[in-house]
Amino acid sequence: xNIAAAVDDEVRHEARPSASEAGPATKxxxxxxxxxxxxxxxxxxxxxxxxxxxxxxxxxxxxxGGVQLFNQRSVAIETGCLLxxxxxxxxxxxxxxxxxxxxxxxxxxxxxxxxxxxxxxxVREFAGMIAIGPxxxxxxxxxxxxxxxxxxxxxxTAGLVWLAVMMAQVAIKGFRETVERRLLCFSLFWHAxxxxxxxxxxxxxxxxxxx
Amino acid sequence: xxxxxxxxxxxxxSALPDVEQGTSSGLLVYTIGLxxxxxxxxxxxWVANTSLLWAGGVSLGLTVLAIAQMGIHLVFFLHVTxxxxxxxxxxxxxxxxLIVALVVVGSLLIMADLNDNMMPxxxxxxxxxxx
Numbered sequence: 001x002n003i004a005a006a007v008d009d010e011v012r013h014e015a016r017p018s019a020s021e022a023g024p025a026t027k028x029x030x031x032x033x034x035x036x037x038x039x040x041x042x043x044x045x046x047x048x049x050x051x052x053x054x055x056x057x058x059x060x061x062x063x064x065g066g067v068q069l070f071n072q073r074s075v076a077i078e079t080g081c082l083l084x085x086x087x088x089x090x091x092x093x094x095x096x097x098x099x100x101x102x103x104x105x106x107x108x109x110x111x112x113x114x115x116x117x118x119x120x121x122x123v124r125e126f127a128g129m130i131a132i133g134p135x136x137x138x139x140x141x142x143x144x145x146x147x148x149x150x151x152x153x154x155x156x157t158a159g160l161v162w163l164a165v166m167m168a169q170v171a172i173k174g175f176r177e178t179v180e181r182r183l184l185c186f187s188l189f190w191h192a193x194x195x196x197x198x199x200x201x202x203x204x205x206x207x208x209x210x211x
Numbered sequence: 212x213x214x215x216x217x218x219x220x221x222x223x224x225s226a227l228p229d230v231e232q233g234t235s236s237g238l239l240v241y242t243i244g245l246x247x248x249x250x251x252x253x254x255x256x257w258v259a260n261t262s263l264l265w266a267g268g269v270s271l272g273l274t275v276l277a278i279a280q281m282g283i284h285l286v287f288f289l290h291v292t293x294x295x296x297x298x299x300x301x302x303x304x305x306x307x308x309l310i311v312a313l314v315v316v317g318s319l320l321i322m323a324d325l326n327d328n329m330m331p332x333x334x335x336x337x338x339x340x341x342x
Binding site: 022025026028029031032033035036037040041043044047048050051052054055072076079080083084086087090091093094097184187188191192194195198199202203206207 | 217218219220221222223237238241242244245248249252255256258259260270273274276277280281284285288289299300303304306307310311314315317318319322
């Protein structure tokens, strides 16, 4: 049994030599990993805002609560937009992998339009919130959820600008290694944003309506 | 020397030889992810609005659905797996999840505890009247 284990170990070592034998990892792996760590720290920041929301959500000081403020239909459409844009972003990374310009541009365009639709709906919702409950109480009651949504909206806006810049770089520079690494980071960012939104719409919009 | 010696970049599909490569299988992975995510989203909207379920269990159900959907996104969109070429990504993710849980659960526990120890408003009024 010992021998079998030793042989098994040897085979595995042959297949995957340790990092110290193989030398430094490629730049794509290092950049992707670094951006992954950044995204995780971004999610930690979201969790702090989220904790503030969860603590303050019931102290509305007599102002309108979640039931009055949230419109579930628009939340459902926003969720659909972001989910579909995450999917087209995935298709874009596939097209980049196989070096197809037309598909890349098309997928990026759809991703951009869906992200912009999400933003428009969010802004309309904010305008509606402000219209429903003027005054100090309303501002206080909707502030925690507003702050959470605003953080997401800022991220989506940054993502849209980033996507536009990346498409310009693809058009001018082509699929260079640097451009590809940036596109990898963008798709990580966009998918992570969708994960944050899943959390947010469940807790703020769906559970907020429950109580 | 091939790239299989290293952990792969997050977001990249596996480069291990036993995993099918190519655009069509990649498309399939994203599409499966999309379908599962749509089903889970539709379910959570249904759970939040239905009166068929016991009201006390709804928020727990929503939490489970949300965590499941985040898992779907991680696996099918971000390609985070348990494969040997993904250890660093998973370890970083685990640390992130730990910090998030500490921040959220910690704040909620502390604030709930402080709330319990607060004197009710009516009693506070009484105290002020006596003086």
